[in-house]
Amino acid sequence: MKKLMILAAACGVLTALPAAAQFQKPEDAVKYRKASFTVMGTHFARIGAMAQGRVPFDGAAAAANADIVVTLSKLPFAGxxxxxxxxxxxxxxxxxxxxxxxxxAAGKKMQDEVVKLAAAAKTNNLDQLKSAFGAAAGTCKACHDDFRNQ
Ligand code: HEC
Structure with missing residues (x-):
């Protein structure tokens, strides 16, 4: 067990510690959360382009992008x-x-809605994708309205 903990520490896998302890400096935490939002937003926007008809609908691409969004949606909060x-x-x-x-709670709502978005993408049905995208985008806006300086 002790060996394992030393190994985990060496790899920087200190998931049991509070968020602050996972970053060397506060700026690192800021960089980390912004980077995760940026990558998540990029893949989310690719789905949005299909939902809004700006690029042709491609169910497989939507599903691949949505899976990335699901994973990334878990990351910013540690920052x-x-x-x-x-x-x-x-x-x-x-x-x-x-x-x-x-x-x-706003973060959890987004995480739940992007899981639904990924499921909708896998149906290969554009109408389902559109409606799930709208619901997920609503969770982004709600949190930005409340928790970011306008
Ligand atoms: C629980 C709150 C919350 C939710 C939900 C949320 N965001 Fe954000 N988002 C923030 C905050 C707070 C910032 C500002 C981060 C900073 O400047 O450090 C931010 C920043 C961003 C940024 C800018 C990153 C940068 O480099 O400055 C993007 C892009 C972004 N969010 C996209 C999204 C998208 C897309 C969704 C929905 C799929 C989403 N966010 C959902 C709170 C949220």
């Missing part, structure tokens, strides 16, 4: 280390930490 909010436009506001239960 919300206390004290890393800001006042600039687009930055997390103080409510992320003062209303943490609400923030976490």
């Amino acid at each position: 919300f280390v206390e004290g890393t909010g800001g006042t600039e436009k687009g930055m997390p506001n103080a409510k992320v930490w003062s209303e943490k239960a609400k923030f976490d």
